[in-house]
Amino acid sequence: MGEDCFFEKIEKAFSEVLPGVPLFLYENIGSTNDEAKEYALSQNGKKDAFFIARTQSAGRGRRGRSFLSEEGGLYMSYLLHPSLSSEESLKLTLFAAVCVTEAIEELTGITVGIKWVNDILCEGKKLSGILSEGAFDKGGRFFEYAVIGIGINVKKTHFPKELADIAGDIESFAGECPDISRLAAALAKKLSAFESADPVSYMSRYREKSIAIGRTAEVISAGGNYFAKILDIDCDGALVVKTERGEQKKLISGEISIKL
Numbered sequence: 104m105g106e107d108c109f110f111e112k113i114e115k116a117f118s119e120v121l122p123g124v125p126l127f128l129y130e131n132i133g134s135t136n137d138e139a140k141e142y143a144l145s146q147n148g149k150k151d152a153f154f155i156a157r158t159q160s161a162g163r164g165r166r167g168r169s170f171l172s173e174e175g176g177l178y179m180s181y182l183l184h185p186s187l188s189s190e191e192s193l194k195l196t197l198f199a200a201v202c203v204t205e206a207i208e209e210l211t212g213i214t215v216g217i218k219w220v221n222d223i224l225c226e227g228k229k230l231s232g233i234l235s236e237g238a239f240d241k242g243g244r245f246f247e248y249a250v251i252g253i254g255i256n257v258k259k260t261h262f263p264k265e266l267a268d269i270a271g272d273i274e275s276f277a278g279e280c281p282d283i284s285r286l287a288a289a290l291a292k293k294l295s296a297f298e299s300a301d302p303v304s305y306m307s308r309y310r311e312k313s314i315a316i317g318r319t320a321e322v323i324s325a326g327g328n329y330f331a332k333i334l335d336i337d338c339d340g341a342l343v344v345k346t347e348r349g350e351q352k353k354l355i356s357g358e359i360s361i362k363l
């Protein structure tokens with residue numbers, strides 16, 4: 104798809120669902136999350152905005168990983184100014200995971216699940232990841248701004264060897280490629296409802312889509328790795344696990360690895 108057509112289609116799709124909301128489009132950028140953060144710091148007001156790139160040269164994932172961002176994916180960041188305390192940070196990622204899941208399912212008909220905390224999978228393959236970042240006010244208690252960055256593998260992709268077993272793309276599972284501009288706009292519309300969304304409702308949708316609850320997983324945490332049964336995800340998004348020694352723990356960071 105030509106550059107102009109890609110941009111035109113996204114602009115049109117956004118103007119239909121989110122008229123007047125600033126949208127910044129890039130042919131190639133380091134990271135849309137970085138662009139969103141720079142914009143947040145440079146503007147006088149507190150305007151929310153979306154940032155989308157056709158490719159990223161320095162796409163970032165959680166835990167300092169890079170995120171492959173070649174043509175054929177959706178790389179989008181949403182800058183928002185949530186009334187959220189620092190303890191509630193996880194809610195951004197949890198809400199975004201529900202939005203991504205529902206947007207993909209509504210537009211493609213495939214069924215996807217969420218691996219705590221930020222991975223969207225289809226048949227065990229990662230289709231999408233979420234990286235939420237932000238800055239807090241001087242007291243460190245409330246968000247000054249937040250950025251929700253989302254990467255989705257949309258078109259059929261030949262992943263490098265190290266990703267071939269773990270990553271997947273929508274086109275391969277759906278049998279056809281969804282329109283990236285429609286997917287982006289549908290997702291943006293859902294994300295933009297964060298402030299008015301009911302946490303009880305999106306948390307329950309998150310739990311329903313969780314592929315982790317009830318399974319045994321390897322917990323990868325700063326304090327070391329261990330196996331545990333995943334019991335629940337609590338109302339703040341923490342993972343409730345029971346270790347092999349029968350000890351119950353709540354995790355608010357780290358990640359899990361599940362054999363599917």
Ligand code: BTN
Pocket residue numbers: 133134135136137159161162163164165166168170177178179180221231232233234252253254255
């Ligand atoms: C992960 O899987 O660990 C999170 C990946 C998040 C990737 C997206 S792509 C758009 C935005 N810009 C970035 O540099 N990262 C996020």
